[in-house]
Amino acid sequence: MSKLCNIEELKSDAIENFINSVEVILFDIDGVLILHKIPIPGAIEFLEKVKKLQKKVFFVTNNTIYPKHLIVENLKPFKATEEEILTPNDVLIDYLDIIGFKNDKDIFAITTSLPKKLLRKAGYNVITYEQIQQTPLEQSISGVKNLILKGFEACKNVGLIYLDADLNVAAGNVQLAKALLNHSTQKEDILCLSGMSDELFPIGDEFKGIGAGYYINALEKWTKRTVEPMAKPGKAMADFVKMKHNIKENKKVLMIGDNVSTDITFGVDAGFQTLLVLSGCTAEDEVMPRWSYPERVKPDYVATSLAEVYEKMKNM
Ligand SMILES: [Mg+2]
Incomplete structure (x- = not known):
């Protein structure tokens, strides 16, 4: 020891x-x-x-x-x-360059606005859930099915799913990411990377918010895929x-x-x-x-x- x-x-x-x-x-x-x-x-x-x-x-x-x-x-x-x-935004752009991810492939991104903006600035085409589903999802199984079919069409050229903190994340977003990784025709060729993936994040001293970990971990479990992290x-x-x-x-x-x-x-x-310092989230x-x-x-x-x-x- x-x-x-x-x-x-x-x-x-x-x-x-x-x-x-x-x-x-x-x-x-x-x-x-x-x-x-x-x-x-x-x-x-x-x-x-x-x-x-x-x-x-x-x-x-x-x-x-x-x-x-x-x-x-x-x-x-x-x-x-x-x-x-x-x-992790810097790491992502650099990583895509290193692995030779071509900008003729699209990226389905579940993120806040900044990573999408930076990906677009680097020349990538980013597809978002909001582009696919502009109205609230119909509350039925056929509503989910329709979303997935629409998503498959919109995402048929997707080569990367990027999972990060999205403070407005909707369940349909995660449904579609899961369907793309499990059932789409190009599922074997879709890379899956993550940014900020904390399960919880502090809101001042009093509260903890739910981080992106809950859907990233769930997607790993449901799809049996390993998501490569860009963050520490x-x-x-x-x-x-x-x-x-x-x-x-x-x-x-x-x-x-x-x-x-x-x-x-x-x-x-x-x-x-x-060096671990005890001035933050770890107690003595x-x-x-x-x-x-x-x-x-x-x-x-x-x-x-x-x-x-x-x-x-x-x-x-
Ligand atoms: Mg810290």
């Missing part, structure tokens, strides 16, 4: 060696740098310090809804630039980071995140060093004294927040 190094128990020289061992630092945003748009104490100082130490920094978020200028706005105290921000913890995002930033040694990259299932799993699978009792997640995704380091790390390396 590997040991989880608690930053609290390490001396400054050990922290300095750890920071010296990395050249690139990937930050998750919410729960690491900001919480409800307010900077988390110590995060600005940590970021400024590592930049001074000539580390390359990137902000790696699973958010596919906000355009980069809004993410930059949210990260204003951190002086982030659009070039430093990486989202997927491999495509790690490959994108490594290629774009010419990373030769994975251990010279540090992933800092507050979510074990996305950020830390992403970092571990990519071969990066990992999930981690210490007993690690309650799979042993495989145990990070290298844990800290209450970036302030704790900064305190021990501020004299570097």
